[in-house]
Amino acid sequence: MDLGLKNKVVIITGGTTGIGKAITRAVADEGGIPVFIGRNQENGLLLLNELKKNNKEAYYIQVDLHNTESCKKAVLETINKYGKIDALINNAGKNDSIGLENGSPDAFNVSVSNNLNHYYNMAHFCLEELKKTEGKIVNISSKTALTGQGGTSGYAAAKGAQLALTREWAVELLKYKICVNAIIPAEVMTPLYKSWLSTFENPEEKRKEITKKIPLGNRMTTKEEIASMTIFLISNKANHITGQHMFVDGGYTHLDRSIT
Numbered sequence: 001m002d003l004g005l006k007n008k009v010v011i012i013t014g015g016t017t018g019i020g021k022a023i024t025r026a027v028a029d030e031g032g033i034p035v036f037i038g039r040n041q042e043n044g045l046l047l048l049n050e051l052k053k054n055n056k057e058a059y060y061i062q063v064d065l066h067n068t069e070s071c072k073k074a075v076l077e078t079i080n081k082y083g084k085i086d087a088l089i090n091n092a093g094k095n096d097s098i099g100l101e102n103g104s105p106d107a108f109n110v111s112v113s114n115n116l117n118h119y120y121n122m123a124h125f126c127l128e129e130l131k132k133t134e135g136k137i138v139n140i141s142s143k144t145a146l147t148g149q150g151g152t153s154g155y156a157a158a159k160g161a162q163l164a165l166t167r168e169w170a171v172e173l174l175k176y177k178i179c180v181n182a183i184i185p186a187e188v189m190t191p192l193y194k195s196w197l198s199t200f201e202n203p204e205e206k207r208k209e210i211t212k213k214i215p216l217g218n219r220m221t222t223k224e225e226i227a228s229m230t231i232f233l234i235s236n237k238a239n240h241i242t243g244q245h246m247f248v249d250g251g252y253t254h255l256d257r258s259i260t
């Protein structure tokens with residue numbers, strides 16, 4: 001199936017590692033132009049070199065999105081370079097373990113703002129271009145928004161707000177034919193996930209305990225499986241899907257865990 005992504009300019013936040021990196025590669029493999037944003041110059045240049053070596057058009061922007069001005073700058077840089085934006089993938093995030101007991105009001109504020117504000121800021125600054133292309137927005141949220149995780153109030157609150165904003169923006173942008181959807185991953189092995197596992201006394205035991213409970217195949221979701229859903233949602237094959245929360249998790253969030 002041709003997804004029709006050839007020469008589509010797609011911004012991917014947090015696109016140098018983990019799920020974002022898989023999305024960046026998937027966009028490039030479909031002939032799209034990933035503009036991927038990350039904080040770590042080394043990771044960014046490694047991925048850029050890999051794509052260029054494979055004759056893919058791609059662009060890397062090194063920026064920390066915590067700051068409103070940097071979000072604006074990243075969007076303007078994309079427009080200056082390619083003259084348009086076809087899709088925005090809000091993906092950057094960090095499960096920073098700011099809970100009720102292990103946190104403080106100030107730390108909570110910082111965690112929510114670090115995980116949430118750039119989703120809004122990027123959509124806001126991309127909007128004029130997305131109107132012209134009848135573009136797409138995909139927000140990568142998390143199952144913690146719906147199931148809780150314990151000890152991570154700021155991250156969970158931001159992830160929940162991303163789901164609310166997905167529906168809110170889907171409604172606001174109907175008139176421009178801009179589709180807005182969210183993807184809800186649960187258990188995907190990435191640098192973020194590894195660092196969360198490392199907080200347990202025996203990370204490998206914990207990993208086994210979790211994967212045993214994933215109904216479909218007793219395995220974790222791969223980054224590539226999240227990327228596949230993402231590129232479908234930004235394609236013209238998904239032109240009549242908006243405001244949806246898509247669970248790509250092997251049934252982990254919804255199926256009866258007593259069956260496994």
Ligand SMILES: NC(=O)c1ccc[n+]([C@@H]2O[C@H](COP(=O)([O-])OP(=O)(O)OC[C@H]3O[C@@H](n4cnc5c(N)ncnc54)[C@H](O)[C@@H]3O)[C@@H](O)[C@H]2O)c1
Pocket residue numbers: 013014015016017018019020037038039040063064065066091092093094095114118140141142143184185186187188189190191192193
């Ligand atoms: N891995 C999982 O199992 C899982 C589960 C649920 C949700 N998610 C979500 O998937 C998304 C990607 O997570 P991942 O597991 O690939 O993590 P990751 O740590 O591998 O990748 C996240 C990337 O975002 C970048 N980033 C974070 N904040 C940033 C900022 N302010 N400015 C610029 N870059 C920033 C990080 O540097 C990193 O490169 C996140 O939104 C996360 O909440 C992941």
